Amino acid sequence: MNADLITLEEKLAQLISLCQLLRAENLELRQxxxxxxxxxxxxxxNMELASHKLQALIERLPEGTI
Structure with missing residues (x-):
């Protein structure tokens, strides 16, 4: 009986440790x-700004250039 309790305590300690590890990993992943x-x-x-700048440059080109 005593050995069973010790085994259970060890498994519970492992489970708690794993849970803490997973919580920390989860926090890192969220960040x-x-x-x-x-x-x-x-x-x-940045892509939107570049697109607008490019469109403005295209509009300034003389006709028939494109």
Whole structure:
């Protein structure tokens, strides 16, 4: 009986340790996701700005150049 309790305590300790590890990993992944979403938003804004600048340059070209 005592050996069973010791085994159960060890397994419970392992489970708690794994749970803590997974929580920490989950937090890191959430932070990475936020950074990636911010980067993606910035890249989309940069593409939009570049597109507008390119369109403005195209409109300034003389007729028949394109």
């Amino acid at each position: 990475e996701l936020v950074r990636s979403q911010d980067d993606n938003k910035q890249l989309k804004e």
